[in-house]
Amino acid sequence: MEYITLKNSDLRVSRLCVGGCPMGGHGWGVVQENELIDAVHAALDQGINFFDNADTYGLGQSERTLGKALGSRRSEAVIATKFGVRVTKQGTVYDNSPQWIREACESSLQRLGADYIDLYQMHYRDGRTSIGTVLEVLEQLRQEGKIRYFGLSNLTQADFAELSRYKCKFVSLQNEYSLARRDHEADMLQFSRELDLTPLTWGSLGQGILTGKYDRTAAFGSDDRRSREIYVNFHGEKLLKNLEIVERMRPIAAEHGKSVSAVAIRFILDHLKDSVVICGVKRPAQLLGNAESLGWHLSPEELDLLDRISR
Ligand SMILES: NC(=O)c1ccc[n+]([C@@H]2O[C@H](COP(=O)([O-])OP(=O)(O)OC[C@H]3O[C@@H](n4cnc5c(N)ncnc54)[C@H](OP(=O)(O)O)[C@@H]3O)[C@@H](O)[C@H]2O)c1
Numbered sequence: 077m078e079y080i081t082l083k084n085s086d087l088r089v090s091r092l093c094v095g096g097c098p099m100g101g102h103g104w105g106v107v108q109e110n111e112l113i114d115a116v117h118a119a120l121d122q123g124i125n126f127f128d129n130a131d132t133y134g135l136g137q138s139e140r141t142l143g144k145a146l147g148s149r150r151s152e153a154v155i156a157t158k159f160g161v162r163v164t165k166q167g168t169v170y171d172n173s174p175q176w177i178r179e180a181c182e183s184s185l186q187r188l189g190a191d192y193i194d195l196y197q198m199h200y201r202d203g204r205t206s207i208g209t210v211l212e213v214l215e216q217l218r219q220e221g222k223i224r225y226f227g228l229s230n231l232t233q234a235d236f237a238e239l240s241r242y243k244c245k246f247v248s249l250q251n252e253y254s255l256a257r258r259d260h261e262a263d264m265l266q267f268s269r270e271l272d273l274t275p276l277t278w279g280s281l282g283q284g285i286l287t288g289k290y291d292r293t294a295a296f297g298s299d300d301r302r303s304r305e306i307y308v309n310f311h312g313e314k315l316l317k318n319l320e321i322v323e324r325m326r327p328i329a330a331e332h333g334k335s336v337s338a339v340a341i342r343f344i345l346d347h348l349k350d351s352v353v354i355c356g357v358k359r360p361a362q363l364l365g366n367a368e369s370l371g372w373h374l375s376p377e378e379l380d381l382l383d384r385i386s387r
Pocket residue numbers: 094095096097098104105128129199229230250251277278279280281282283284285287289337354355356357358361362363364365366
């Protein structure tokens with residue numbers, strides 16, 4: 077197993093993290109609770125100890141399922157979850173007010189059936205609350221023993237100057253990053269280098285397109301978010317470009333005796349220094365396919381090829 081210690085913390089996590097979005101049972105097509113639970117156990121059995129979640133995934137269902145799956149194995153896991161996306165009668169809003177963070181934290185703990193959250197992450201900025209104010213309430217929650225460390229997600233250059241006043245307070249930054257989505261790379265490297273944040277990548281399999289199991293006829297039902305054009309990886313020119321990348325990965329996967337997903341993940345592990353790759357999974361077979369990414373390296377030539385064709 078490959079582990080890394082998240083910066084400014086004692087959180088030792090596997091470099092492959094289990095993503096909780098499909099575990100919410102909403103907007104990802106059909107998922108079965110027993111298969112999700114088995115996938116969590118398969119992860120722990122492999123030594124994969126890092127689980128990413130959010131209060132908003134399936135409106136809390138993902139945290140409930142993760143809590144149920146971990147059960148007495150809680151101490152083997154590092155749980156990351158998020159606050160700041162709030163569903164109201166008027167629709168979904170971003171809210172990082174101290175009151176909401178407190179309420180969200182209590183609810184997440186309850187759903188997870190946990191005494192503490194290892195890594196509590198701000199999902200999105202709300203456009204109103206300063207990072208200093210967010211930090212104050214996170215510090216209080218830490219003193220109360222409810223959370224251990226703080227992380228960030230979906231930040232951009234516009235946040236850099238404000239965040240630089242709080243260097244070493246946060247441990248990680250999540251952004252979308254994969255062979256299908258390279259545009260956050262410079263930011264992630266800069267935030268990591270200058271603000272000492274461990275990069276965590278989401279959408280690491282391009283929401284599934286980089287697994288090699290889809291072709292140009294890929295289509296999803298209305299219960300799957302990927303049916304919507306904003307999930308660009310599965311539509312139009314972008315879909316065709318992604319399929320070209322998949323075709324270039326196939327011989328590399330065959331050469332190493334690994335899955336195509338494993339090559340897509342390995343590219344991030346080898347290319348994005350000291351990163352952790354988050355992948356959503358629906359069942360144990362997917363988890364095991366992704367775990368094939370660990371414990372080997374792409375050659376410099378293979379990395380160079382994948383780098384060039386995905387830029
Ligand atoms: N911070 C944020 O704002 C944010 C946003 C989005 C996601 N995230 C986090 O990042 C995680 C990963 O992103 P994601 O789940 O959106 O996308 P992803 O990891 O790129 O893709 C996940 C999907 O790919 C398919 N898949 C996974 N492994 C596979 C395998 N070995 N073989 C075949 N198919 C496989 C599954 O769907 P199918 O079988 O249906 O194809 C799975 O649901 C999320 O779960 C969440 O924890 C964070």
